[in-house]
Every structure is written in structure tokens, then in C-alpha cells.
Amino acid sequence: MDWFTAPEYWLTRLVLQRALAGVYLVAFLTAALQFRALLGERGMLPVPRFVERVPFTRAPSLFHLRYSDRLFAGCAWTGCAVSAALLAGLDGLLPLGAAMCLWLVPWALYLSIVNVGQTWYGFGWESLLLETGFLAVFLGNDEVAPPVLVLFLMRWILFRVEFGAGLIKMRGDACWRKLTCLYHHHETQPMPGPLSWFFHHLPKPLHRVEAAANHFTQLVVPFLLFAPQPLATAAGCLMIVTQLWLVLSGNFAWLNWITVVLAVSALELPAGRRSVPDTPLWYESVVLAAAALLLFLSYRPVVNMLSRRQVMNRSFDPLHLVNTYGAFGSVSRIRHEVVIEGTLDDVPREDSDWREYEFRGKPGDPRHWPRQFAPYHLRLDWMMWFAALSPAYAGAWFTALVERLLENDRDTLRLLRRSPFPPDEPPRHIRARLFRYRCTTWRELRETGAHWHRTYVREYLPPTRLAGPAQRP
Template sequence: MEWFTAPDQWLSRIVFQRGLAGLYCVAFLSAALQFRALIGERGMLPVPEYVRRTRPRHTPSLFHWRYSDRLFATVSWSGAALALALVAGAGDAVPLPVSMLLWLVLWGLYLSIVNVGQTWYAFGWESLLLETGLLAVFLGNDDTGPPVLVLFLLRWLLFRVEFGAGLIKIRGDPCWRNLTCLYHHHETQPMPGPLSWFFHHLPRPLHRVEVAANHVVQLGVPFLLFTPQPVATVAAGLMVATQLWLVLSGNFAWLNWITIVLALSAVDASPLTGEHPQPDPPLWYVVVVVAFTAFVLVRSYRPVRNLLSRHQAMNRSYDPYHLVNSYGAFGTVGRIRDEIVVEGTDDPVAHPDTVWREYGFKGKPGDPRRWPRQFAPYHLRLDWLMWFAALSPGYAREWFGPFVERLLEGDRDTLRLLAHNPFPDAPPVLVRARLYRYRYTTWHELRTTGAWWHRTLVREYLPPIRLREPTDTAR
């Protein structure tokens, strides 16, 4: 069975598995702390209503069997606890079949959440976490050397993530081809981080170098993952460096971190650590891994066809289990940034002298003087969807009205998603939303005003409404 394992990759496996378990923990924590307002029994898009109109075979989830907020909380916190146990090494402390079962349970619990999460979970990194998590089931533990075939599948996934992102850019917005996209990206990305303002003000020639380097790393370097060591390690190192650059410049949930974890699985640390003697794999395990590898390669047909298509999709799953998916990001880069500002008032009737008080969000821009915060890899789902809602009301048609209703009710769970509630004693009588155009301030403006953003009113997004009026009139 010498062909089957790569004993010199034992440290790479440990780093990958512990890192992935840590990201699982963040994902379950994000679900546990936000679900009641988003998809709970009294949430904006309640799970019970969703499962009544969908079939289990289309959205497999244990919540088709039964749903309650208590059960969802139990699933989320149990997933976080199991992930923490795997971070601590529980997977290596139990027999191989039990270790595989632990990883499979973790995958199944998160799949159950994603498949009832609706628009709040419609992000490419959800599928990426699930696909990576399923591969981890077959990577084994300290009872055997890391299977070469699964290590190959991890590189194949990393290849599709990076090469797919590179192709969607070069085929998409012309600014990627003329190397000017970063003139705008740091300012218009969904959720800027604390350093994004400074990245935006880097010299424009450096922005062009950044884009060119990105093309090299995403379109050329991925092929080197399948070359002998140490070339594959160098390729993985370049990807890690690029992803860390993205971590510093923005807030993209766990997308960058899971890509880093995948890249670390391709690093050969044997010159530093040597081989770690491990037992030969049992025959049943070899058969299972070979069968699973063949299954993944067959299922790769549609992602490969998507990569080769002139009409490449950016992020797509081809089955409800998110098994082998297509990935990509930022095929188009916005040139302007619009933000929705939500305000309330105690006045029973709106008039020109009405004093409106602004709600503050945790991650998305609001108060121009508030310095953006770092939240990734934690995922602020409401803040992300507010960015989409500013692009087009169509993205918010299902949930924006219920969101405003809960502000008018003073719903505690919804208010917990916000950084600032301007009505701590009683909910407002009226709530409205306005669309503003945001841009970064200049160095001079920052020094003189202390503001990171300058904003200008564009138009009304939602007229003032009270609790018993319809809330689906956003335009």
C-alpha cells in the first residue's frame, strides 16, 4: 500500500484538519448567534414556512423532520463544540472509523443549516466549506498516512477555486484586463476592513501591479500545484501570500481563510519534520477512498465544463449536497458605492422638522466617522445583504420589509444584529430608509474632519412607514 499514502504529509494533514475545524466552528457560531432574527420561528424568512414549500430531496436537512428554535440552537452549538473538539485533536484520539464519522456529522449538521438558510446562506463560501468538509471525511487520522488521492482532490478543489476566480475576472469586467479594477475595488467591495481606506489610497501604478500579480497567481500558478515538490509548495505559498493580502484589505467571511487552509494542505513540510511512522491503511479504507475519488472526478464534469464555457457562472452548486461546485469572485467591480441608511423617529407624523435617528450596523458603512472594523472570518449576514439591497431592491424584496417591521416592533433578536439602536427605551413610531452615495475621503478630508467616508443623498429608498402599514414598498 505504499502507493496509497504520503507519510511525509502528516503535518500538512494536521494543519489542514485543525484549520478547517476552526472555520467550521466560526460558521456554526455565526449561525447560532444570528439565526433567530434571520430564519428563526419569528425571523425575517422563517424556516418553518420555507420547509413547508420545499421538498427534502431538493433541500436535504434534518429540519424537514422537525424545526424549532431550540433544535436549531442545539444543532449550531453542538456543531461548534464538535468542531472545537476536532481543533483540539479529537479526530486523532479515536479509531479511524470514528474519526471519519465525526467529520461526516460535522458536514451533515452544517448542510442542514445551509439548505434552510435561503438567501442568507446563498454565498459561494458556504458551498466551499461543505465541499472541503466532505473531503476531510476521507483524509483519515493518525491511524494511517494521508491518502495521496484525497490530497490530490484537495489540490483539485484549490485549483478550481483559484483558476475559476481568475477566469471570471479575465472574461468579465474590462478593468481586470486593463489592470485598473483596484482603482475602485477597495472602495466598493461589500464590506471594507480597517485597512481598506489605506489600500485604496496606494499609488495607482501599485494597483496595476497588484492586478497583474493576481492574474499570475490565479491563472498560472494553480497548474503548478500538480508538479513535483518543492514546486507545488512554492505555488501554495504564493497563494497563501495572495490570500493574506486579501485578508488585510477586506472582510470576506471565511473565503480567504479556507483557501489558505486548502493551500497549506499542499505544502511539503518533510524537510523540517521528516516522516511520522503510521500503520498501513485497512483494505476497507482503501476501497472507500478509491471509490470516493472516482465519484468526485465523475462529478467534476460540470465544473470543468463551466470553466471552459464563455458564459462561465461565478458560483454554482449542481446538487443539493454541494458536492463538487464551481467558484469565482468579482467578475464585475463596481465604480460607485451606494449604501442604505435606515432611520427612525418618535414623531407620529413625518414633517420637515422631524428628527430622524440612524441605526448603526456592525460591519457595513454608516456613520462616515466610524472606522471600519475587522470581522472576517466571522460572517455578518445582514450587513452583506444590505450591500446587495443597495445594488438593487430586488435582492431585498423578500426580507427588507420584515426587517423594518421588526425595527418598529423593537425585536430584541433583530436589534442584536446591529451595532447601535437609537431607540433603547421604546421602538420608533416611523422608520424610513434612504440611499446615499459613499466615497472614501481624501487624506486632507480625513485630517480635517476625522471622517473616513463622504456621503451624499441619492434618493428615498423606503418612505416613512409605521407598524401596521405595508412594508413591501421599497423601490
């Protein structure tokens, strides 16, 4: 079938596959380095407890068969190894069927992690990586030309990401319609980056231009993804530029980078002529079946996208094959942060020597300038931002976090930038206080060197200690 393949997209497929493998690598590395404190046997939300109450049919995962921290680590590091092999181009050296199976491995491993990840893996970009990763299985390798259907389904994912995000903004916070949301967003976003302070202090007219450009990119440009070339390439390039602007302005894990990967599917990159053998019938059949399944599953996301009660970042099937996306349907005007402190005093008082724990990415010390972490995902720091919005977001994990800090748990402390207590001397009491943070002005920055100015709001958690015997002799 001549219509089935598009040889002119050979380089497009190559770039897309290598970039996706890079995102996979970051995702698995994040899982490998953080899971013990978050999901391990002694984690804040242990996987064994989760699989006891949630059946396999609701959350398919290898860990329903058996769980141990060693097995989880093995899956995460295997995912890293396979992702690195794909990044290096191993799939191009294998027969077509074997290459497809190789691409299936990271998808299956990451699905197993996401489906037991609970709150820590409740972000939209987890499902986005799985949906993109599943579709990438059918992109093929050098034995076949890129299949048109798969490239268009990649654009279909991108359309839903961008158009869905644009709709949720227009239906949500009025400041998006008034073009004023960016007066606040760079200051109140979950994880500021090193340039966020400067973005916040851009002139307000430029913020309005930013908001208008965002609406154009999300509500108009997505339709051009399905236009003839070179319009589709222009649309993809515009989306890539927009995502790189977001990379500069904040830390959004790999959300921006997986969106860039999807935008590559619209680019017709110059690659010269390549001769490839005829496409095998079995491959055509598999691709057509997968495309039919994904289009059928798209019904509920489309209905959601068009609904006035549109929801963001939801999966409609346990395999995360087709999902709905969206971000920042509302924008906070005020930034609150939960500051955790500990003391060695047996009887905690207001004038005790309270020492503050420092997180890697979450604002804490006003003088500490934010760093660039994305595409690496600081899961605990992100959830601390949600916890500051409302204690309801903290749930059971915040109590478990306090317990681990009272124990000086090594795996938990590795998630932080710095603990104020030596390993052999854990705090006797932990407390949490809520502060309001705002970006300093240019004058305050020159005079104090501080990125933030913070003001005490209220107590978040009263002084708490471990029950039972004393922690220290």
C-alpha cells in the same frame, strides 16, 4: 498499495485538519448567534415557511423532519462543540472509523443549515466549506498515512476556486483586462476593513501591479499545484500570501481562510519519519469510491468553468459535493449604501427627529472607522450591500427587517451595532434613504477625521409604520 499514501505529508494533514476545524467553529458560531433574527420562527425568512414549499430532495436538511428554534440552536452549538473537539485533536485519539464519523458530523449539521439558509447562506464560501469538509472526512488520522488521492482532490478544489475566479474576471469586467479594477475595488467592496482606506489610496501603478499579480496567481499558479515538489509547495505558499493580502484589505468572512486551508494541502511540511500500520483495505476502498464519485461530479463544474457563459458560486448537487466558484467578475465604480432611520413622531416630516441605525460592519456614520470582523460573517451587513446595488436583492427580507425594527425586536437589534431607540420605546416610523459613499481624501481625513464622505441620492423606502393598533399606549 504504496502509491496510495504519502507519509511525508503527515504534518500537512495535521495542520489542514486543525485549520479546517477552526473555520467550522467560526461558521457554526455565526449560525448560533444570528439565526433567530434571520431564519428563526419569527425571523425575516423563517425556516418553517421554506421547508413547506421546498422538498427534501432539493435541499436535504434535518429541519425537514422537524423545526424549532431550540433544535436549530442545538444543531449550531453542537457543531461548535464538535468543531472545538476536532480543533483540539480528538479525532487523533479515536479509531480510524470513529474519527471519520466524527468529521462527518459537522459536515452533516452545516449542510442542514445551509440548505435552509436561503438568501442568508447564498455565498460561495458556504459551499466551499461543505465541499472541503466532506473531503476532509477521508483524510484519516494517525492510524494511517495521508491518502494521496484526497490531498490531490483538495488541490483540485483549490484549482477550481482560483482558476475559476481568474476566468470570470477576464471574461467579465474590462477593467480586469486593463488592470484598473483596483482603482475602485477597495472603496466599493462589500465589507471594508480597517486598512481598506489605505489600500484605496495606494498609488495607481501599485494597483495595476496588484491586479497583474492577481491574474498570475489565479491563472498560472494553479497549474503548479499538480507539479512535483518543491514547485507545488511554492505554488501553495504564493496562494497563501495572496490570501493574507486580501485578509488585510477587506472583510470577506472565511473565504480567504478556507482558501488558505486548501493551499496547505500543497505544502510538504517537514515532519520527520513516522511509522504507521498498513492501510486497512476497507479504508482504501472507501477513499477510492469517494474519489471516483467526486471526479465524476466534477464534469459540470469543469464545463461551466470553460464556458463563455460561466456562472459563479453555484452548486450542481443538493449535497454541495462539487461546486463552481468565482468572485468579482465585475467591480462597482460607485459605492451606494442604504441608511435606515426611525422617528418617534406620529406624523413623519422631513424635519422630524430622524435617528440613524448603526450596523456593525456596513458603512454608516462617516466618522465610524471600519473594524475587522472576518472570518466572522455579518450576514445582514453583507445583504445590505447587495440591497444598495438593487432593490431586487432585498426581496422579502428587507420588508421583514423594517417590521422587526418597528417592533424593537430584540434578536434583530442584536445584529446591529446600535439602535437609536430605547427597548421600551420603538420608533413610530422607519424610512430608508440611499447615499453615495466615497473614501475621504488625505486632507479630508486630517480635517474631519471622517473615513467616508456621503451624498444623498434618493429615497429608498418612504416612511413606513406598522399596520393595526398603535405601537405604544
